[in-house]
Amino acid sequence: MNQLNPYAWIDRSLETIRQANWYRTVRSIESLPGNAATIEGRALINFGSNDYLGLAGDERMIRAAMLATQQFGTGATGSRLTSGHKQLHQDLEEAIVGLKGTEAALVFSSGYLANLGTIAALAGKQDLILSDRVNHSSLKNGARLSGAKIMEYRHCDVADLQELLQAHRDSYRRCLIITDTVFSMDGDICPLPEILALAIEHHAMLLVDEAHATGIFGRNGAGVVEHFDLVGQPLIEMGTLSKALGSLGGYVAASAPIVDFLKNRCASWIYTTGLSPADTAAALTAIEIVTTTPQLRQQLWQNVANLKQQITAQLPELRLIPSQSPIICIELPDASTAMSIGSQLQHAGIFAPAIRPPTVPTSRIRLSLMATHQPAQLTDLVTAIGQIFTPTSVS
Numbered sequence: 535m536n537q538l539n540p541y542a543w544i545d546r547s548l549e550t551i552r553q554a555n556w557y558r559t560v561r562s563i564e565s566l567p568g569n570a571a572t573i574e575g576r577a578l579i580n581f582g583s584n585d586y587l588g589l590a591g592d593e594r595m596i597r598a599a600m601l602a603t604q605q606f607g608t609g610a611t612g613s614r615l616t617s618g619h620k621q622l623h624q625d626l627e628e629a630i631v632g633l634k635g636t637e638a639a640l641v642f643s644s645g646y647l648a649n650l651g652t653i654a655a656l657a658g659k660q661d662l663i664l665s666d667r668v669n670h671s672s673l674k675n676g677a678r679l680s681g682a683k684i685m686e687y688r689h690c691d692v693a694d695l696q697e698l699l700q701a702h703r704d705s706y707r708r709c710l711i712i713t714d715t716v717f718s719m720d721g722d723i724c725p726l727p728e729i730l731a732l733a734i735e736h737h738a739m740l741l742v743d744e745a746h747a748t749g750i751f752g753r754n755g756a757g758v759v760e761h762f763d764l765v766g767q768p769l770i771e772m773g774t775l776s777k778a779l780g781s782l783g784g785y786v787a788a789s790a791p792i793v794d795f796l797k798n799r800c801a802s803w804i805y806t807t808g809l810s811p812a813d814t815a816a817a818l819t820a821i822e823i824v825t826t827t828p829q830l831r832q833q834l835w836q837n838v839a840n841l842k843q844q845i846t847a848q849l850p851e852l853r854l855i856p857s858q859s860p861i862i863c864i865e866l867p868d869a870s871t872a873m874s875i876g877s878q879l880q881h882a883g884i885f886a887p888a889i890r891p892p893t894v895p896t897s898r899i900r901l902s903l904m905a906t907h908q909p910a911q912l913t914d915l916v917t918a919i920g921q922i923f924t925p926t927s928v929s
């Protein structure tokens with residue numbers, strides 16, 4: 535009978551995924567977002583959140599979302615070009631412009647949609663896209679959707695990028711370089727000044743993904759572009775409202791003509807419903823908090839330094855993946871070890887997700903630090919890791 539069932543292959547595929555230890559399921563977190571997470575009725579110290587500044591559970595954000603809902607309702611009710619545009623969206627776009635120092639900005643329903651639509655609008659069949667090999671899924675899929683020729687350069691390898699540009703740039707009409715600024719699964723940052731210089735030299739567009747940098751890097755929290763003092767340079771920035779900004783949605787910040795073009799050509803912005811009033815108001819409040827409270831960023835970076843210092847001093851045998859961000863990964867030999875250590879950490883009161891292939895080539899425990907982690911929570915983490923990791927589990 536199985537030959538007659540067109541869906542039978544799905545069971546076989548799931549079985550293969552399980553056998554490789556790649557099978558994934560969701561886990562419910564039952565508490566307000568914060569430095570602790572209640573999972574299966576137990577409060578765990580939370581090292582699995584992208585809420586770097588602790589804003590997703592912040593009272594000011596919740597109040598702004600509730601007020602906006604009372605005033606404007608739960609849904610935007612239409613696409614921005616039809617009935618879904620509100621002054622609130624414009625206020626948020628102006629706040630992003632203020633944060634980023636660009637001429638204009640455009641808010642999307644998610645960061646993923648921002649990347650898909652923007653890349654597909656900027657490049658086409660006659661064009662070349664050069665993409666860092668470990669870029670986020672949304673950048674890679676945006677490149678595929680565009681129909682352009684895609685070439686991947688070695689991770690953060692400026693010499694490789696330069697070779698590809700020299701060899702191939704002239705065979706294509708337009709060229710677009712795409713890269714994460716903070717790499718979400720390793721925590722390292724891209725060599726942006728060198729990449730930008732190559733883009734300028736070879737008349738290439740450059741789109742950078744600031745998803746894990748917005749609100750965290752740079753003097754005002756604008757991101758890695760600000761960190762490298764590159765505000766005002768000819769590049770396109772995108773990011774998300776859902777990580778350090780604690781809301782939902784994505785953005786593109788760029789020159790006025792680029793944003794104008796996207797409003798006319800970007801399908802994932804034109805043909806989707808506008809961001810909800812609650813998400814829009816929360817993101818707007820988050821940007822106000824980010825720009826007026828540099829102490830939050832200082833606390834976060836202090837926690838990063840503190841944890842790295844404790845690990846170096848007490849657990850020198852751990853293999854940490856090089857990182858310049860609040861994302862700190864412990865490299866592990868295989869998926870089943872990562873899963874086992876993840877669940878042992880959970881027993882010890884620590885939530886830190888195991889990340890496995892196909893998301894990353896090498897399995898790991900991924901720790902995300904927050905500004906709101908207390909020193910005692912970091913000490914508890916280091917103690918738990920020390921008790922769980924044996925020389926065999928890390929070699």
Ligand SMILES: *Cc1c(COP(=O)(O)O)cnc(C)c1O
Pocket residue numbers: 644645646647649670672714718743745746773774775776782783784
């Ligand atoms: C999370 C993430 C996105 C997607 O953002 P969402 O708003 O969650 O859709 C895009 N790029 C990178 C690098 C990310 O980490």
